[in-house]
Amino acid sequence: MDIAEKKISESDYVGAKKFVDKAQNLYPNLDGLRQVSVMITGGREADWYRVLGVDPLADDETLKKQYRKLALLVHRDRKKYKGAEGAFNLVLEARRLLSDKTEWM
Template structure:
């Protein structure tokens, strides 16, 4: 189990490095690997959140941003569900709580 934790820590470190290089797809891939190896690793959820938001925001087609996809809600969601999900994501992505590269841009 300790071996998995060490490997997960390495994968998380690589994911953070990829976030700093703005390579969102690779950051997601390494964060997913860390999650698979050791799901309760400290800071993993924050890295995953930043990578997901940034990859969705930069994966837009023809300059249009799909805010529903970024917030991870259905397009048919009502205002209450959208507001609830926004607040939930804001807590995870707030720069005071998330010190990883790209967190501040994800929050904005």
């Protein structure tokens, strides 16, 4: 999970997924593994809507509510499991990108 967290911080989601999958095989009950696994896609980049667990057509209010819920779930100060910081950073990045509509224009 340490390696997966490092990969997430480097925005290497493919590499992170590889190590999360290995951790799942070796330690399926590892604390926080499920949350990190859900947030990482198998593609080259993160699917930011999937990271937040919302529909791509979700309105801003839905994005905000889901972000708050996930931020509390994986906040690095509340959760001491390996990967918590990487998971929190991923949720934070998803919120930043999806709430900044000017970035798409």
